[in-house]
Each structure stands twice: as C-alpha cells, then as structure tokens.
Amino acid sequence: MADPIPKKPAKISTEPPRGMRDILPDEAELRDTTAETILGVYRRYGFRRIETPALENIQLLTRGEGGENEKLIFKVLKRGEKLDLAQATSEADLVDLGLRFDLTVPLARYYANNQARLPRPLKAVQIGPVWRAERPQKGRFRQFTQCDIDILGIRSEVAEIELILATTEALTALGLEDLTVRINDRRLLTALAAWCGFDPDRYDSAFITLDKWDKLDPTAIVEELGRAGHAPVAIQRMVQMFTKFDKGEGLEGVRQYVKDPDGAQAIDGLKRIIEAVRSASGRPIVWDETLVRGMSYYTGPIFEITSARFPSSIAGGGRYDRLIGNLLGHDVPATGFSIGFERVVAILMDRTGGIERRAKRVALVFDEATADLKPVLEEARALRAQGYDVSLELRAKRSGAQAASLREQGFDVRWFGAAVPPAGDQA
C-alpha cells in the first residue's frame, strides 16, 4: 500500500491494442447524444432496454449461427485449476469464454434464459460494444458499438412495420436525410430460385451473386454463376427474370413465378409492410428484388435503410423465426433491425466535427492564490443552476493560450476575482 511505486522507464507502448481506438471528448460526447437520441425514439415506440454480459460461454458463440463472425472471436483463457497447459492439445482445451461478436446470438440466449420474467411479446432495445478480430482497415475497428431493436413473439408483419417506422424515425431525429427503405423476403428469393431451377442445396451461392446485381452487368452475372457451376438453364432464367424486374415488373408481376404458399405469403406480407409504412410515414420504401443480406438465420422479410448521400447501408435487419428455437426447443417468431452505429457516428462527425454544445459552457478562471474559495464556488453554483456547464480553471501562466484552448472546447471564458485577463480579454 504505502510502497512507493518504483519509477519504470516508459518503454511500454501507450497505443490501444491493434485495431482498437481511444475516443476523444468531442466524439465521445457526440456518441452519447447519438445513443440518447436513438434510445429516446425507441422508448417512445415502447421498446424496453435490456443488457447481456460482454462475455458468453464459448459453446454458445460457436454453434454456427454467427457464420463467418465465429472465426473472428476473441477467446478468453481458462483460469485457475481449469487451465492445464501441459495437457492441452488444442485451442478448445484452453478457452471457456469469448467476447460477443454481435447482439443477436446473446439475445437468443437471454430470451431462452429469462422468458418467464420477460414481457410477451418482448420488444427489446440493446446498445453496446461487440468485438471481432478482423483485419484492421480504415473505418473498421475490432471493437465497435451495435444498436439493435428486436421484437420476439410476433409472427405478424406488424412487427416489421414497427421496426421500420421506429428506425427511420430514429435516423431522421439524428438529422440523416434522403432515407430509403429497401425490403425483400428470403421466402420469395427461395421461390424464385426454385422457379429458375437452381439446385436447392446451392441457393445461397446463387444469392451471393444476385446480391451484386446493382454492381455487375448481366454478362458478368452469367459468368460468375457459370464459374460457380450452376446449371446454364437456371442461370438464363434468373438473368431474364431479374432484367424484367429492372424494367419495373413490381411485386404483383412476380406472382407468376411463385409456386409455393410460403412464397405467396411473402408477397402478401411485403405488400402489407410497404403499404403501411408508406401511409404512416410518407417515406420511400421499395421492394428490392436483389436484396439478400448475409446472415444464414433469416427466414422471412429482410430490409435495410440506405441514403442517396452515403455509399453503404445505414441499418439492416430481418426476420429470424428459428434462431431462438434452436436454444429453446420450440420456435419463437422474431425479427430485428440493427443501426450501423459507427457509420452513423462517422457521418455526424464529418458534418459537425463532434462539437456539440449541450448547454452553454463557461470556464471560470481564478487565481490559485485566492485564499477564500467560497465566492468562486458560489458563482459556479449559481451559473450551473442557470443551466450552464461550468468548469473551474486555475489561471495558467500563459493565460492567453489557456483562454484560446478553452474557447476551442466551446467554453465562454470569464476571469474571476483577482485573475487578470490577458490582453484583449475582458474580466
């Protein structure tokens, strides 16, 4: 305790770990207000906040539902007697926990574990960090914040309608404009792939190429599908079909290709969602027949929000009726929407530089020699009571530079008592 800490040479790195970052005050405050705005809108839609631990048992995280993300888990070493390095022959012998890579797998566990004490249906909102050991690259970090809403226990499209209305409203409240909702349905994609005659075991490979329809021309699509070994007849049918859609086939036009009841339900559902969102919000929502979305657990409507002003989507989600059933033993209908929190923060930082003036900020500069602190503390108290953020500051020797730095942080600088302002400043 009273042992003085020995002075160590400063040879240790002070950088954060590779791919992670320190957040400076301007951005931290912007992140706070962004989160508060989003949570405020979701609360107004009746969503309830929930929280799960950052760590989960490694068995839960490696069941296949996380897809490629499971390869990116930060795994935690066993502790104490459980760790037997001499006997360990593989990684599995060494680890028992992992950091969550998303908020959906933990949500499924949370629901399975707590369902008796949770509202039914559960409308949940989560916000928190997730971790993925991806190769670091510009704008991509190994710890990042996700913000998800999920509705568990509602089979009706009413759930999707609420998710979409709430999320577009949250993004609008943040000042993001020109938002378009794109929507499709996994059951419809499956019905169309069946009509084309793709091998049912290889639909996903065909969908991966279809997802690039916007970026590639039809010849390139044909080539890519061919290289993947799909049947030429199926390829030809798909390209003809989707070229037709480009010319404005519309949702009713697609019925002719849909032979199964699931596909027909998907069309009815999409129409219901599109109509309700349009009439309630007046916002653009379009059927995007090439929207696929990555995760394997989606089972119904899938959707994302894009803005003409930004290249990639700002939010995405979909229905996953079987994920919770895999833990619980019986299916629970579920659908969720995730805001790309880091993308939104990056857009807002670009716009504002993060300068956010919650309240008027005052820096009360006073002299350390002030024997009686009462007057300056009282002045600070009075200003705070008037709604100011007040920082007490000791007058620095270089008070001109001090004042400049305080103003850069958004403070109105006031010189108190015996603290003489630098030339050009008023007491």
Add this chain to the structure above:
Amino acid sequence: MADPIPKKPAKISTEPPRGMRDILPDEAELRDTTAETILGVYRRYGFRRIETPALENIQLLTRGEGGENEKLIFKVLKRGEKLDLAQATSEADLVDLGLRFDLTVPLARYYANNQARLPRPLKAVQIGPVWRAERPQKGRFRQFTQCDIDILGIRSEVAEIELILATTEALTALGLEDLTVRINDRRLLTALAAWCGFDPDRYDSAFITLDKWDKLDPTAIVEELGRAGHAPVAIQRMVQMFTKFDKGEGLEGVRQYVKDPDGAQAIDGLKRIIEAVRSASGRPIVWDETLVRGMSYYTGPIFEITSARFPSSIAGGGRYDRLIGNLLGHDVPATGFSIGFERVVAILMDRTGGIERRAKRVALVFDEATADLKPVLEEARALRAQGYDVSLELRAKRSGAQAASLREQGFDVRWFGAAVPPAGDQA
C-alpha cells in the same frame, strides 16, 4: 446463406457465464437513468466524456499498478499465426490482450497516448464495464460498471474540492441522503507512521491494520500489529495516538506528530478542502484519521463518501500523482473519484423495484385482422407527439392476462378499433 439451420437439441446452457448476469428491462432502464443523472451533473461541472477500449495489451495490465486486481484478469488468447500451442511453455506465450479491471490504468495510458490532442488540464468522466475473475458471491459480479471522474494536470487541492462537490451533488441528484465525506491524506499517514517509529518498508502493513480501527478494539489492534512483527514501541505509540484522536484531537492537534514538510502540507491541504467543501455545499465532511484506501498508487488526499443508511462506502478516490508518470516518463498530477455504480443501482432497485416511468406509457391494443393499419399507426404517432411512450400490441386470445401484464409494465391499456376489451376494461 439460404442453408436452413439444422435444428439442434436444446442441450446447451442458456445461463450467462459464471459470475455474470442478464439485466432485465426494469433494471436496465434504472441503470440508464442513473448513468444519465450522474453524467448530467458531471457535465455541469465541466467534465468531458472519454472512452477507451475494453481490451488492453496484457503488458499494460500487468505492471503492478493494479495490485490484487492483476490476478483477476480475463486474458485473451492470441489469434492466427501468433498462437503457437506446440511451442508455448507458459500462459504468457498464449495471451496478448486482457479485459480491463478498472478505468484508472486505461486512463493513464489514454492520457499518455493522446495528451497532445487533449485539453489541459483534462477533466474526464468515464463510465463503462470492467471485468474481474473474482470468486462469485452475492452482490458481486465478474462484470460490473464503474463510473470515474479524474482531473489530470492540477496539483492544487482545487481539484479535490471539485471532485468532492461534483460527486456529492451527483449522489444527491439520485436521491441518496445522509451523505458524509471522509477524507485523509497518504502523506499524513506516512508522517504519523514515521513518528511512531514503524519500519519505513512496512508502513503498508501497519496501515492495513489501522484501516480496521472502527471495527476492532485497541487490544485487538495491538495483537494484530504484534503478530505482523511490528516493534512494540511503535505499536504502543500508534494506539495511544489514535485513541487520543478518537477523543476529538482534530487536525491541528496532529501537527505535533508531523516532522516532515510533506506531512505538514497534507494538513494544510486537508484543512483547505474541508473548509471549501463545507462552505460551498454545507455538507458534512470530516477528517477520518484511519481512512487508508487500498490502492498502492495513491500519493496525497484520499476520500470516500458513506451514508449512515448503508454499510459500505458509495464512492471513493484519491490523488495519484505518479501513476501517469510511470508511462509518460514525467509526472502528471492526477486525482480521481469513483462512484460504486453497482452499489448505487442496488440501493435504488431496493427502493423503487426499478419501475421508472420516464413518460406515460400507452399500449394500443388492436386486432390482427385490421385490414387498414393506417388509423392505428396514426393514433400511435399522435400519442407519441404528445410525449407518450406508445407500444402497439396485437390483441391476444387471453386479453385479460395480456392487459394485466401490460399494466404491470407500466402501460395504460387502450383498446383500438375492433379490438374488444376483456370484461372490466374500457375501450
């Protein structure tokens, strides 16, 4: 992608990892408002939010500054080629990262890494989870939230005065009453131990016993110090001295025992802090001559806040002028105060059950058969515009139970359109 997920038997545990927990909506919302209240007060005092990653390089976390906490680190396995299990002979070969066990060690790294871009002095507020692999016990968890404020770059007691005023105000804003600030100084403890004649290398051992002055009687104190092998003369002097303090010796009375300038400065500083906090806030603040506090890095004033209504302290902190210097190569004066966030939440949960009505909550119950959703969506929109939290709910078959459950969550239940209310309910 389109691969259906094979149904797996539900044989996996859905519990959170050992010692960690799921947070249900009522508590999650209470935690949100608690954090917002605390952050709101700290912002009004001019503190700026900062954030560091949850993971740090293992070298940073194991330099000795974390004391016992370093034994409790969750360590992260190396990834990819860096992990060479066959060649690994010790734990150190296997891990490169660890989860932070507090917010102070990361703050020191953050300051060293970003000082050129940070305000000077830096008044920082952090709130976030930390992890310690402690033996799980009632009320103690392996992931818990800390909330710290720190002032870096101010040597004057003005920093302590601000920390104390801001923190008592934050706790008062949460509705905690009967708060007392207890304060002492490590330099004064050292001066007193010197006067008694303890071995300078073993002051900390004496302090550990002194810390129990409130709980043990003088005979037990003498015995414990004797068992620890301290000199009988030193033990006798200490017990005599502190028995005198019990009778109200007061800060001026202690000067006679203080032979070095650091100890004298400590007395002057304590008097300045006590006087300023009393005159500015009117709150009780007392010199507690037996206050020690655990961390080895403290160098000056140490303090905590207790309430007569709760057994253990609610907040604690102190000055640590050398911790940052150990990373940076030159000392940076620093002092911090940490609110026991989990303790505060537990107190508030006991009082309120977590039921927190931010806004009036309305559940609009309507029938799934409703062909046109526009009217119900418009009603919800209108209510939200009036400041209500509105949840759309599909009428359940057992609508009486549904209504009861919604009311338990704090919703006012309204039956919309064709949704017939159950007996006893009004549309």
